[in-house]
Amino acid sequence: MEATASPKTANPKTPRGEATRRAILKAAETVIGTQGFNDASIIDITREAGVAQGTFYIYFKSKDEVFSELVREMGRLLRQALNAATAGARDRLTAEKEGLRGFLSFVSAHPNLYRIIQEALFVDPGAYRAYFQTFADGYRQALAEAQDAGEIRPGDPDVRAWALMGIAKTLGERAVVWGDETPIDAVVEAAHDMIVNGLRR
Amino acid sequence: MEATASPKTANPKTPRGEATRRAILKAAETVIGTQGFNDASIIDITREAGVAQGTFYIYFKSKDEVFSELVREMGRLLRQALNAATAGARDRLTAEKEGLRGFLSFVSAHPNLYRIIQEALFVDPGAYRAYFQTFADGYRQALAEAQDAGEIRPGDPDVRAWALMGIAKTLGERAVVWGDETPIDAVVEAAHDMIVNGLRR
Numbered sequence: 001m002e003a004t005a006s007p008k009t010a011n012p013k014t015p016r017g018e019a020t021r022r023a024i025l026k027a028a029e030t031v032i033g034t035q036g037f038n039d040a041s042i043i044d045i046t047r048e049a050g051v052a053q054g055t056f057y058i059y060f061k062s063k064d065e066v067f068s069e070l071v072r073e074m075g076r077l078l079r080q081a082l083n084a085a086t087a088g089a090r091d092r093l094t095a096e097k098e099g100l101r102g103f104l105s106f107v108s109a110h111p112n113l114y115r116i117i118q119e120a121l122f123v124d125p126g127a128y129r130a131y132f133q134t135f136a137d138g139y140r141q142a143l144a145e146a147q148d149a150g151e152i153r154p155g156d157p158d159v160r161a162w163a164l165m166g167i168a169k170t171l172g173e174r175a176v177v178w179g180d181e182t183p184i185d186a187v188v189e190a191a192h193d194m195i196v197n198g199l200r201r
Numbered sequence: 202m203e204a205t206a207s208p209k210t211a212n213p214k215t216p217r218g219e220a221t222r223r224a225i226l227k228a229a230e231t232v233i234g235t236q237g238f239n240d241a242s243i244i245d246i247t248r249e250a251g252v253a254q255g256t257f258y259i260y261f262k263s264k265d266e267v268f269s270e271l272v273r274e275m276g277r278l279l280r281q282a283l284n285a286a287t288a289g290a291r292d293r294l295t296a297e298k299e300g301l302r303g304f305l306s307f308v309s310a311h312p313n314l315y316r317i318i319q320e321a322l323f324v325d326p327g328a329y330r331a332y333f334q335t336f337a338d339g340y341r342q343a344l345a346e347a348q349d350a351g352e353i354r355p356g357d358p359d360v361r362a363w364a365l366m367g368i369a370k371t372l373g374e375r376a377v378v379w380g381d382e383t384p385i386d387a388v389v390e391a392a393h394d395m396i397v398n399g400l401r402r
Contacts, residue, residue: 036323038239092400093400093401096400114322115322115323118319118322118323119323121315121316121319121378122237122316122320129379132379133379150402151402152400152401152402153394153398153399153400153401153402155391155394155395155400156387156391158383159372159383159387159388159391159392159395160391160392160395160400162371162372162375163368163371163372163392163395165371166367166368166369166370166371166372167364167367167368168367169367169371170363170364170366170367170370170371171360171363171364171367174363177322178330178333178334182359182360186357186360187360190356190357190360190361191360191361191364193354193356194356194360194361194364194396194399195395195399195400196399196400196401197354197399197401198354198395198396198397198398198399199293199294199297199353199354199356199361199396199397200294200353200354200397200398201351201352201353201354
C-alpha cells in the first residue's frame with residue numbers, strides 16, 4: 001500500500017507538490033476523523049483541502065490509500081513532536097515527563113487522532129499494528145538504555161514500554177474523547193508523580 | 202436503547218429464557234468480534250448460537266440492539282470478574298495486583314473484547330462512553346478511599362484511575378491483539394512493580 005510502490009502515484013518531488021499532498025492529508029484527518037471512514041468521501045476531502053478532485057488522484061489511488069497514508073503520517077508527526085519535546089531532557093525521568101507533555105499537546109492539536117487510529121484496526125490492521133509497534137520498539141530501547149545507564153529502577157523494558165504508552169494514550173483520550181478539561185500541566189504532574197514514585201507511601 | 206424500555210423485547214424472566222439470551226450474546230461476541238459489526242449478520246449470530254432466527258427477535262429488536270447490549274454485558278461480566286479477583290485483597294496495592302491479573306485473565310478468555318469495545322466508539326458512542334466511565338468512577342473512588350486510609354501515596358485519584366486503566370488496557374491489548382505470549386503472571390509482576398515503586402532508582 002506504500003504510495004511509492006505504485007506506478008500511478010508517487011511521493012511528490014517538489015515543495016509545492018509536497019504542500020498539496022500535506023493539505024490533502026490534513027483534510028482527510030478532519031473529514032475522516034469527524035465523519036468516520038465509511039461516510040467520508042473523496043469529494044468531501046478535496047473540498048476541505050480546496051483542491052480539484054483530479055488533484056487527489058495525482059497523490060493517492062483511493063480513499064483506502066489516503067487513509068493508510070494518514071495513519072503513517074500521524075505516526076511520523078507524533079514521533080517528530082515527541083523527539084522535539086524530549087530533545088533537551090537530561091535523563092530518562094525528565095524525558096518521560098516532557099514526552100507525556102508533548103504527547104498530550106500533540107493530541108489536543110489533533111483531536112481526531114483517536115478516531116482515526118482506532119478505526120485503523122478495522123480499515124487497515126497492518127497500519128494500526130505498525131503505528132503502535134514502531135512506538136513500542138523505540139520506547140523499549142530507550143527504557144533498556146536508561147536501565148543500563150543506571151537512570152531508572154531495573155525492570156522489564158517491554159512491559160514498561162506498553163504500560164507507559166497505555167498511560168499516555170488513556171490520558172489523551174480522557175481529554176479529547178471525553179472532554180476532560182484538566183490543564184495538561186496538572187495531568188502531567190499527577191501522572192509523572194505516579195510514574196516516578198509509584199503508589200507506595 | 203435499553204431492552205427493558207421496549208414493548209417488543211424484554212429481559213427474560215425464566216432461567217431458560219436467560220440462558221437463551223446469554224447464548225445469543227455469547228454468539229454475538231464471537232461473530233461481531235471476528236467479522237466486525239458491518240459484516241456480521243443476525244443469521245450468523247443465530248446460527249452460532251444454535252437458535253432459530255425468530256428466537257433472536259424475542260430478545261433483541263435489531264443487530265444494533267444486540268451490539269449495544271453486548272457492550273453492556275461485557276462491562277458487567279468484567280466488573281464481576283474484577284470484584285471476584287480483588288475480593289480477598291487486604292489493601293489497595295494488593296487489589297491493584299489481583300485486579301490486573303483478573304483483568305488480563307478475563308481478556309484472554311474474551312479475546313474479541315477489544316475489537317467490540319473499540320468498534321463501539323463508531324457503532325454506539327454512548328455505550329462506549331458508559332463502559333469506560335463506569336470503570337473510571339469506581340476506580341477513582343477506590344483510589345480516593347485508599348488515599349484517605351493512608352494505604353497509598355497521596356495523588357490525584359482521577360488522573361491515576363485513568364492512568365491505571367490505561368496500563369491494564371494496553372497490556373491486555375498487547376496479549377490478545379498483538380499476540381504477545383509473555384505469561385500473565387510475569388506481566389503482572391513487572392507492571393505491578395512499576396505501579397507500586399515507580400521508575401525511580
